[in-house]
Every structure is written in structure tokens, then in C-alpha cells.
Amino acid sequence: MLLATWNVNSLKARSARVNEWLADVDPDVLMIQETKMADAAFPTADFAAAGYESVHFGEGRWNGVAIVSRVGLESPLVNFAEGEPDAQARIVSAVCGGVTVVCVYVPNGRALDDDHYQYKLQFMARLRRHVAALATPDDDVVVGGDFNIAPTDADVWDPAALAGQTHVSEAERDALVDLQAWGLRDVVREQHPESGLYSWWDYRSGSFNRGWGMRIDLMLASESVASRCTWSAIDRNARKGEQPSDHAPVLIEIGPR
DNA sequence: ATGGTGGCCCGGCCA
16 A cells, blocks of 8 residues: 655646656555645546545645545544644545545744744644544554654754754654654654655755755654555655646555554 | 745735
């Protein structure tokens, strides 16, 4: 079973590339972030024609998340499972092929003294409670998406250049550690200890070609999934060419339970 | 790395 996550930075602008990528890579499940469209505009029929069921949580011009699956899509749930609904469309969940899949677009944070940074920290705390409400650590669980957090300094091109900024601060990294302490492993990093492993490169300044990137798109897997993970990758080829997203897809392959 | 690009949709926000 091949599962992927991809922040597409507008599904409308990226539809051709997403369709080509789906046909080429043939994943069983794709988690999508930043669709930037209302539910009515989501191309449900196009995904269905390609063999994928889908659930979309759209907002309009900002945010928007989706799960598409060709191995079943049960118990679709938009927003958080408990408490007040988040005002923004940043989390959607479903059970796909027996795996509880949670697709997230964690708030950017903007700056450490910005209210949006507190929103980010609160979102991460709610995410842990959400996962705990949907599953136990013994279940098959994958929490994937754009976390807007680089787990360690090894996940950014120049830690010194980013000091004091969001994505690398202690509190958000602690929030990620706390989420993982529920029982989620960063299987991509476990399988790829090398430096320069990134999933996002700024459009500006030729960052991709200069190697100025960050690994902020993660696939976190429960123990039973992680122990069956046979392969993983970041498809940086998808960051090349005409009109790419600024993010590359992240993939994990898992064997049968 | 404080400029720069790209998406929304056409003035300014967001990443």
C-alpha cells in the first residue's frame, strides 16, 4: 500500500500536474493540502474517473485539505473530532484500507510574536487529542501533511539563517515531539538519515536550485505501520519543471498487516 | 536570505 502527502498550492492551478503524477506514481492514498477551493469546486468526478474516492474539506481561497483513496474511504471526518470546529479548513480524516489516515495543514505561524504562532501551537495540541480520539497507538495510523515544522536542524538548509523564526522554534518542535509521543514515527527520516532531505523550497531566489529547502511535510506512522514500512521517498522531481508546487510529495510504502 | 516568486483574483494578503 502506497500512501503519499502533497501540498499542491492550489489544486486548480496544479490539476494537470497532480493528474499526471497520480497516473505516473499510482499511489493508493494521497493526502492533499492547500487545495484553495470550495467543496463545490473540488473535482470529485475526475478523481472518481481515475479510480479514487475522495473527501474534501474546503474553505475557498485559503487552506483546504483532502484525502483521495482507491482502497476504500470509510468514516470521513472533516475538522477536529472533538471540541469547537476550527474556523479554517486544515484537517480531514478517514479510514483507508484499514489505515486511519489524518491529513493536516498545520498553520504557518508567521512569526514567533504573532497570534498565528499561538494558533499553530494550539492546533498541534488539538491534533494529538484528535488522533487519540480516532485510534489507539496499536492501530494502523498515518498522520501526514504539511506540518510547517522542521523537526530538527538537520531538516533545514541553514539553521543559523532561520534562528528566531517559525518552523524551527523550540515550542513547535516540542509540540511535534509531543504528538509523536502518542505513538507516531517519522519513518521517512528513519530511512533517510542523509543531509539535504527537503520537501519544500521557496519559490523566491531560486531556492530549489540552490538547495535552500526544509523538510516540513511529514508522514508519521504508528508502530504497526512503521514496522511494515518497506520504502519511503520524497519525490523532488515533482518540484521541477513547469508550474510546480513549492512542495514535493512524500511517500511511504507499507506491506500487509 | 528582508529580496525575492507565485497563488488567490486585481489590491493586498498569504505562504
